[in-house]
Amino acid sequence: MTANSLMESDRAHWIHPVASWRDHEERGPTILGSGKGSWLTDIEGRTLLDGFAGLWCVNIGYGQESVVEAAAEQMRLLPYATGYFHYGSEPAIQLAERAPGDLDHVYFSLGGSDAVDSAIRLIRYYYNVTGRPEKKHMIALHRGYHGSSTIGSGLTGLPAFHAHFDTPTPLQHHISCPYPYRSEAADDAAIIAASVAELKAKVAEIGQDKVAAFFTEPMVGSGGVIVPPKGWLTAMQQACRELDILFIVDEVITGFGRTGPLFACEHEGLTPDLLTVAKGLTSGYVPMGAVFLSDRIYRAIADNTPPGVAVGHGMTYSGHPVSAAVALEVLRLYEEGGLLANGQKSGAYLATKLPGLLDHPLVGDVRSLGLLAGVELVTDKQAKTRPAADLNLPGHLARIGYDNGLIFRAFGDGIVGFAPPLCITEDEIDIMIERFVKSLDDLLTIKEIRDAIG
Ligand SMILES: Cc1ncc(COP(=O)(O)O)c(C=O)c1O
Structure with missing residues (x-):
């Protein structure tokens, strides 16, 4: 196809993500x-x-040729294996084994939005089966981004993802993002204290027994690349513990070396209750994301669901063997490479x-x-x-x-x-x-x- 005919076909048919549809019709694709x-x-x-x-x-x-090779080899060998009905494949199992630190259970998604959505579903399930069904409200940051799924978009704190989509839902709330450049607080300690106080006030307003979780990125990405003061993440985790709500860190952008270490949580040596990742997991060569669960959450779900009863959450491509093979090679390049x-x-x-x-x-x-x-x-x-x-x-x-x-x-x-x-x-x-x-x-x-x- 010529460049011009590609342009015309794109404008006529492809709905691009997070774009002004009218502007796109006019300017066409790059x-x-x-x-x-x-x-x-x-x-x-x-x-x-x-x-x-x-x-x-x-x-x-x-x-990166070795990644192309890993994908091609897996496609030749076994292009697809379901994770349903207790089936699995070697690369998906090897990848699951690489779960970080104490977050030693993983559900594989196709990207970041459905990793967040899976986390939301599993948190609801967790509280329902552990006898606290009233704990349903979730809190996140204004300017935070947690994808654009039907419910996850409500945790996102950016107006464009809410307008005309009927989010946030009444169960979703936001507190201010720690924003050193635009903060009136005297110093880093005051910025941290203000966030902790706002979280506590929001939980008190909703009712502590009704709040399930606080979601945050380690630093705001899509909301404007805003770096909170060092110690902010730790203080928010500590507050969540005191408030008896789950602490979820969304490392879809920050994971896999983007901020230096493999995970940004390592800057503060902390482990959240759930961790979401995507992007750098496969470096964009093929789609894949994941939500990691602490043993405590995993066990509570497993042990409070009777044997023979399925936990009804799944996707055809969860743990896709080609994506997993790519992720394994990508991880090798990060570390040994x-x-x-x-x-x-x-x-x-x-x-x-x-x-x-x-x-x-x-x-x-x-x-x-x-x-x-x-x-x-x-x-x-x-x-x-x-x-x-x-x-x-x-x-x-x-x-x-x-x-x-x-x-x-x-x-x-x-x-x-x-x-x-x-x-x-x-x-x-x-x-x-x-x-x-x-x-x-x-x-x-x-x-x-x-x-x-x-
Ligand atoms: C922190 C964060 N969470 C979730 C998502 C959603 O990921 P995806 O676009 O793969 O659905 C993104 C995407 O940029 C993100 O930055």
């Missing part, structure tokens, strides 16, 4: 053709540095480069953890003014970045996200920063944006 390492080539032959690893998922980078170590090294290098961006008239804040970074653009540094929506700054910036050979995430409120593959080198990080600064400068050639700067 069509990518191939990738190698941290680089992509579009179908017009333009080379781009992928500063966002696809959708913060291609952590191993593109073109040195990608985790390279990500840590490059993440530390990126952290030294980010503060230089603050010299730019549009940059109000920079923050990062490993290879997950946020740059917050403002039109008035003193007042921390977000760019007015009618400037369409994110739209202009994404287009200009692309023209300069760089892909990043330009969020609607002027925050820019970076999450390059863990294989990125220091030289490539220099290119990423150079192209980003050039793109910011190019933004200032637009009169309305230049005029808006205070």
